Amino acid sequence: MNGWQLCPLGDSAVRIQFGDQLDETVHRRLLTIADQLRQHPFEGMEECVPAYTTLTVFYNPVHMDYADVEQRLTEVLQQMSDAPVQPGRTVEIPVCYGGAYGPDIEFVALHHGFTVEEVIAMHTAAAYRVYALGFSPGFPYLGGLPTALATPRRATPRLAVPAGSVGIAGVQTGVYPVETPGGWQIIGRTPLALFRPWEHPPTLLAPGDTVRFRAIPSEAFDAWAEGGRTS
Numbered sequence: 001m002n003g004w005q006l007c008p009l010g011d012s013a014v015r016i017q018f019g020d021q022l023d024e025t026v027h028r029r030l031l032t033i034a035d036q037l038r039q040h041p042f043e044g045m046e047e048c049v050p051a052y053t054t055l056t057v058f059y060n061p062v063h064m065d066y067a068d069v070e071q072r073l074t075e076v077l078q079q080m081s082d083a084p085v086q087p088g089r090t091v092e093i094p095v096c097y098g099g100a101y102g103p104d105i106e107f108v109a110l111h112h113g114f115t116v117e118e119v120i121a122m123h124t125a126a127a128y129r130v131y132a133l134g135f136s137p138g139f140p141y142l143g144g145l146p147t148a149l150a151t152p153r154r155a156t157p158r159l160a161v162p163a164g165s166v167g168i169a170g171v172q173t174g175v176y177p178v179e180t181p182g183g184w185q186i187i188g189r190t191p192l193a194l195f196r197p198w199e200h201p202p203t204l205l206a207p208g209d210t211v212r213f214r215a216i217p218s219e220a221f222d223a224w225a226e227g228g229r230t231s
Contacts, residue, residue: 004077008066009056014073016055022143023053024129030055031088031208033080042072050207051132052141088130088208093175095166095213096221097123097188104185108151108168119187120215122146128173128211138177138195138203142211145173157183164190166213177203188215191224 005017016033018026027050034050037057044063049056059069097120098105109116128142135141150171158181161167165176167184176182177195194204205211216224 006070006073011066012061013056013058014066014069016057016073016077018053018055020053022131024143026053027129027131028208029080033076034207036076036080042069044069051134088206088210090210090212091205092212092214093166093190093192094216094220094224095124095188095190096216096218097166099218101189101218101221102166102187104154104167105187108149108185108187111151112148114148119149122149123173123187124213124215128213130205130207130209130211132207133203133205136176136178136180136195137197138205140174140194140205140209140211142173142175143171145171147171149173151185153183154185157181158186161186162189164192164194166190188213189221191221 003019007015007017009015018030030050030053034048034055037045037048044060045057046060047058049058057069057073096102098116105116105119109119112119114122123146126144126146128144130140131143132141133139145168149168151168153169160179161176161182161184163176163178165182165186166188167174167176167182167186169184174184175190175194177193192204196202196204
């Protein structure tokens, strides 16, 4: 892989920067290197965390210094330049749009001059890539939102956004795994649990996965939740 840069991040981490443009091919390569490091960690390595265009590798500074880590990572990067890219999973997420489940969907529709039905149709027609998890446990930052649906965040964030809420912020869409404050425009809610601390791994989604949303009626949402499928 070409075009990468290494730099220290504090005294116990190294950030590998793969350019500054969001690119699916680059992201897939980045994840391939992350998988390689997890499967074959060097002595002193503790964790690696992928994001949009970076991979942060944490290490124990008692066992090795930055120069040693930089050398190890450079070797891995050079060896992985032609490694095959592994495809991610495709995960379907059922969503009840509008009403009490999506209180901002009418604002999104009016903001763009669409009907609510058109917003739902566009949101469910796209395929989304999980570029990173963050903000709260298992929160997926999803790329692939149709540009016609790009909507600014709320002027005033909510103090509590229910778990499962599906929102739009700028050119991204995402799902709140747990109840938390937030300022995304909420257009629907899923009965699926994205954060599952009793399982391994504890998150439904992982970087590199593809997400497809499927619209369901409120009756199906209630039945799904009552059947325990959120847990």
